Amino acid sequence: MASQYSLKGQVLPEMMYLIWLIVLSNVTLGMQSNDVNCIVYNEEFMECTWSHSEGKPNYTLYHWYYSKPGKECGNYIQQDGYNVGCNFSYNEVSQFQDFHVYINGSTESGNLTSHVQTFQLQNQVKPNPPGNLAVNVTTKNELFLSWDAPMKLSRCLMYGVRYRSNKDTEWQKATVNVQMFNLASVDPEKLYTFQVQSKINDYCGTTNLWSEWSLHVQWGRNETQIENSKEGLHTIITVISLLGLIVLVFTLMRSERLKVIIIPKIPNPGRSFDPLFDNHNGNFQDWLGVPKDTLEGFKSIYHENVCIVSESPSDSTENGDHEGSYEQLGRTAIIGKESTPDNKGEIQPKNTSPATLFSDIAVFVESSRSSLRKRVGNRIDSAH
Incomplete structure (x- = not known):
């Protein structure tokens, strides 16, 4: 009895898998077999998407791994009220296993379904762009470009590098398997721009899914930036000078003491002899303040x-x-x-x-x- 139950436990999953294939192979075909596209983003989550045309029904997605029963998508991606994709968390993604999906929809005339599609998820991984690009140059003008891997399994990545100077019109490209790229000689009078992208290498998967290009990093001399900085500096100096002049004029208008220091009053000699008659009654010697001893000396x-x-x-x-x-x-x-x-x-x-x-x-x-x-x-x- 024990052997019978053991045999039943092994045969039942395979039978369920065959039943699913038979059912799906006998349904009416209304869509192309390549309508669903599944991508694993940086080994963090997966999205399976499909296109939706106006007038067509709302589709549902079913998925399963080998020898496991199928399940409907639990987290749809919607657009204008229609299902256009399904989102899978990291725990639902299993690489190096066959992953099967199909979608169907119902209308008054019947059901519309697609063929079953099978993916090897290790070949569907699209990494994130590399980050923290840094440039170092030696005394011999040898340039080293380095960056951080976007995934924990950095040994499964390869990188594409593109660069050009401000004198070039086309990008120069190179492919490396390490997190570093070097140029034997660079011209310090030029401005160089670098970008890096990543992809799963042939040891961990077979894919053509490259990441997006990273943020650029630059090194060298930018004459345009120098000229712009000079113009900006001249503008700042001009503005500061005008503000200082305005403050000075305002201060002069408000401060009589400062006005006298900067713009002294011109004396009026016509009123110099007023005290001789107003205060001393015309006594010239008293007005001059000549001491009596001095006057006695003139006798x-x-x-x-x-x-x-x-x-x-x-x-x-x-x-x-x-x-x-x-x-x-x-x-x-x-x-x-x-x-x-x-x-x-x-x-x-x-x-x-x-x-x-x-x-x-x-x-x-x-x-x-x-x-x-x-x-x-x-x-x-x-x-x-």
């Missing part, structure tokens, strides 16, 4: 008798541009102030402008000094 140290000189009558108005001093009626007047007799017959000085007064004072002082020198010289001569 003469000798005494001279007064000599009265009579002159012929002249006009009542004296010219203000006479040099030195004059004596009239025994009185000494300062040039620069015109004298007029009052009601009592006394001569009163007339007020003049500050500029004229200052000029007259200078002339008077100079003439007094000259007269003093002459007199001192005469006395010295008479003494001898």
Whole structure:
């Protein structure tokens, strides 16, 4: 009995597999046998997809491995409400086993099905693009390109490399079985661009499914980038200069102190003598702030008798541009102030402008000094 049950357990799965083949071979064919395409992406998950045309029914997918019963897809991929594929997780993918699929759909006229399709999933693997591309160059201008494998089983991968310089129009291509590529000599004046893709090698599967190209990596001198960086730098400097000028103008408008430092006020000499008359009542010595000791030093140290000189009558108005001093009626007047007799017959000085007064004072002082020198010289001569 035990042997009978053992024999039954071995025969039953094979019989179920044969029944599935017989049933599927007798159905009406409404589709091509290559409508389903299964791809294992980087050994992480698998997608089986098919095309769907408008007006055709919604299809369902059944799948099974050898000697196992068939199952309907548990995770459909839909587009516009129609099933266009089935997604399989990593645990549902078994390589190096025959994987069978077929799809069918029902209409009013009957069922539409496809032939059973069989895949060797190790030949349906499409890796991801390699990552972390890096370029190193030796002192002899030998370039080494390296990258990271996209799969854990890196020994099952081969790689395609393409590169070109900014002087080339066509890509140069090469195939390697390791995670490195080298160029014997490169021109540092050129800009090189590199990309890498991967594929399952012949030791682990038979496939033509290459990955997409990786992100590019560049090495060398890019004249365009240098020119763009210079233009960008000039633009930044110009903008900063304009902003600084605007801030300076705004600060000048707001700060009177800074305005005086940068743009000093021009003095007005016409108002320089206002304090002489406003605060000192025309006292020139007090306005200059000359000490009394200094004034005493200018007094003469000798005494001279007064000599009265009579002159012929002249006009009542004296010219203000006479040099030195004059004596009239025994009185000494300062040039620069015109004298007029009052009601009592006394001569009163007339007020003049500050500029004229200052000029007259200078002339008077100079003439007094000259007269003093002459007199001192005469006395010295008479003494001898």
